[in-house]
Amino acid sequence: MPDCVQAVAGYKVAKVAEAVLPTRFGEFQVCGFRGQGPDCEQELVVLVRGNVASGTQVPLLRIHSQCLTGEVFGSLRCDCGPQLELALSQIAESDCGLLIYDPQEGRGIGLLNKLMAYELQDDGADTVEANNQLGFGADEREYGFAVAILRYFGLNEVRLLSNNPAKIEALESEGIRVSERVPCTPDAGHKAHSYLKTKKEKLGHLVDGV
Ligand SMILES: [Zn+2]
Structure with missing residues (x-):
């Protein structure tokens, strides 16, 4: 592949x-x-505004995890759709x-496991308990591809649009400096309240007002 960048691991x-x-x-x-990862292949889409590689400004970055139900169907179980829109604007x-x-x-x-977790949540589990009952950790995400993309653009410093301290840690542990965290907190509607409460209490997300 031409234009290839090798990142961590x-x-x-x-x-x-x-x-x-x-x-x-x-x-x-x-x-x-x-x-191409150590044990998987992935297709990724990146939306770029301006000349992020110029080095004159620290770019604003959002690493947004896909959520079909929230982004396409307008689900109110989570705040992913409004977060994506806020980030893009x-x-x-x-x-x-x-x-x-x-x-x-x-x-x-994965999508179908997420739907199975929804089923468990309908029976009273919170998002973390549901994942655990299915044999998964609370958060199985890895940021190796995201770091590789930042390296592709020659970036070693970003302003990160996120409420998730684990993302900051993941970037900084790979040598990407997060010089500013910009909160990403749209109005998610009342149905997402318990979802956000679990994010805050069990996953340490920096969410106000829940
Ligand atoms: Zn979602």
Whole structure:
């Protein structure tokens, strides 16, 4: 693969496409990457605003984990859809930023397992308990591909749009400095209240007002 970047622990990405993507939030470049990990392959999409590699500004970054139910169907069980929209509008307003759309559905357990977890939640489990009952950790995500993409763009410092201290840690442990955390807290609606409460109390997310 031309244009390949090797990141930590054998995560490698190569850009295979780039095009203009006008959206209702503003105009981005959409980049398609093929990733090869230590034990998996992955396709990733990155939306880029401005010249992130210029080195003159620290870009605003969102690493957004895919959520079909929240983003496509408008599910109120979580705040993923509104978070994605907030992130895209904030990046569009900035001179320089990027959104890595990370296909780690259901905090890394996959779509159908997430739906099975929903079933357990309907019977009273919270999101962490449901994952555990299915034999998964509370959060199975890894950020090797995201780090490889940041390396591809030559970035070693970002402003991170996130409420998740684990993401900051994952980036910093790979030498990507997070010089600022920008909160990503849209109004998620009342149905997401218990979801956000578990995120805050069991996963240490920095969420106010729940
Ligand atoms: Zn979601």
